[in-house]
Amino acid sequence: MxxxxxxxxxxxxxxxxxxxxxxxxxxxxxxxxxxxxxxxxxxxxxAVHARTLELLDARGLADELVATGSPVYSLRLFDRVRIDLSSLPTRFPFVLITxxxxxxxxxxxxxxxxxxxxxxxxxxxxxxxxxxxxxxxxxxxxxxxxxxxxxxxxxxxxxxxxxxxxxxxAFPGHSAVQSVMLADVRLRTAPPEVLLVDAVAAGFAFIVPFGDGWYRVVAWDRRRQLPDDAPVELEEVREITRLALGTDFGMYDARWLSRFHSDERQxxxxxxxxxxxxxxxxxxx
Ligand SMILES: Cc1cc2nc3c(=O)[nH]c(=O)nc-3n(C[C@H](O)[C@H](O)[C@H](O)COP(=O)(O)OP(=O)(O)OC[C@H]3O[C@@H](n4cnc5c(N)ncnc54)[C@H](O)[C@@H]3O)c2cc1C
Missing domain, CATH: 3.50.50.60 (FAD/NAD(P)-binding domain)
Incomplete structure (x- = not known):
């Protein structure tokens, strides 16, 4: 046939x-x-990593993608660890946020x-x-x-x-983290670092800019573990962000709020x- x-x-x-x-x-x-x-x-x-950009570069697409976002050359994690990407042996020694x-x-x-x-x-x-x-x-x-x-x-x-x-x-594996909240918001005050992440006993928060005035907040509150379809209130995200990062940067105007769990499966x-x-x-x- x-x-x-x-x-x-x-x-x-x-x-x-x-x-x-x-x-x-x-x-x-x-x-x-x-x-x-x-x-x-x-x-x-x-977050688009250097190796992905190299694979896109082999197809002539990397420079156009880089022009859409913000390169981050150095990350500060949990207020203690600084990761310097700028010396990576690549044309793209950064994480691209786009x-x-x-x-x-x-x-x-x-x-x-x-x-x-x-x-x-x-x-x-x-x-x-x-x-x-x-x-x-x-x-x-x-x-x-x-x-x-x-x-x-x-x-x-x-x-x-x-x-x-x-x-x-079959798709064997397990759920790694439950009830992670995502919020795409505007901030009244810009964070001091392009990519900001920190954790406390109650959870963690992570903020990255899209470069067009919108920010992605990823937040997890150990004390509120809810199913994926439970609605997310911006106040929940604000509260754990204040605990983890010391301030919520005046976040407002959430255009997208959702909750997901992260699996590890193969x-x-x-x-x-x-x-x-x-x-x-x-x-x-
Ligand atoms: C919240 C979140 C944050 C993430 N952050 C990052 C990050 O920062 N960096 C990173 O590298 N990765 C990240 N990922 C992972 C990344 O988004 C995925 O790995 C990627 O999208 C997978 O690509 P894919 O083409 O395999 O599948 P998908 O992007 O899921 O695409 C599958 C497509 O198939 C379509 N489809 C589904 N069923 C059918 C059907 N029956 N018939 C026809 N079409 C169908 C869907 O509509 C969809 O368009 C993140 C994922 C999530 C959920």
Whole structure:
């Protein structure tokens, strides 16, 4: 049976988009299917390390990404440890602070420019494979289900991967930290360090600037361990920040508040027949 495309990729996060660009650059026809109908405006990741920048540089993308953010050459952790990154043997001796959507936008533009197809508003719901190919069931927002056939499928569909579940691949590991709060806020007073983190017995707080007037606060209060779906009040974040950092810097106007837990998990094989797993679908920490 003929295939619709050589490679299908489930998920247009950083892993899926990078792979799509690399396959297209190598002349392999590929198609990315992404559940979200619109471009990403997520600010999940904010720290891009030197090695990641080197990998982006190999694809001609690093300088453009660096221009979107703030380089941090030295970190002060818990008021005691100073980490000097400026002497690292790399063109990028720093941590770059930039929202994840900038990275995804650059990777998406590259993948499209090189000829990869990106289908938004389409969710992978079923996977079957035989010796010659993979049938992938996809639903669109109007509820229609269609089946596309490819020679290979890559599940880059994140931590709750549908593809991983369809393969029956286990995701062993454990939850490392519960009830971590995230707040994207404005501050009345700028912190003295670009990247500020400290801890007390009750918890920790961590503040980084996005460079456009908004700040990301990551805060954890040992005394209030709640499930992920429990709403976050800005006052909770303020209180633990005051305890950990001595002040809440007058934080206000939270545009995003959420609570999550951090898992450490890894699959024991990245390939089952013609189907591969990549990115957070394969490992998280
Ligand atoms: C709060 C937070 C802070 C973080 N901070 C950092 C940081 O500072 N630095 C860092 O390096 N990393 C950080 N990370 C981790 C980083 O965000 C992830 O490792 C990264 O996004 C993983 O990329 P991915 O492409 O594998 O998966 P994802 O980014 O999760 O992308 C998966 C994509 O698949 C789509 N999808 C899901 N299911 C389907 C389906 N069935 N069909 C089609 N599409 C589907 C989703 O919509 C999504 O677009 C952070 C994560 C979190 C949660």
């Amino acid at each position: 003929s295939v619709d495309t050589a490679v299908m990729i489930a998920g247009a996060g950083p892993a899926g988009l990078l792979l799509a660009g690399d396959l297209a650059a190598a002349g392999v026809a590929c198609s990315v299917v992404e559940r979200r109908a619109t471009e990403s405006n997520l600010t999940r990741a904010f 929202p994840q959507y900038h990275t995804e936008n650059l990777l998406e533009q590259r993948a499209r420019r090189l000829g990869a197809e990106l289908i938004r508003g389409a969710t992978v719901v079923g996977v079957r494979q035989d010796v010659d190919g993979v049938d992938v069931d996809v639903t669109t927002e109007d509820g229609a289900v269609s089946t596309r056939r490819c020679a290979y499928l890559v599940g880059a569909d994140g931590v709750h991967s549908t593809v991983r579940r369809a393969l029956g691949v 699959i024991d094989r990245h390939r089952v027949g013609r189907v591969f797993l990549a990115g957070d679908a394969a490992h998280v920490h």
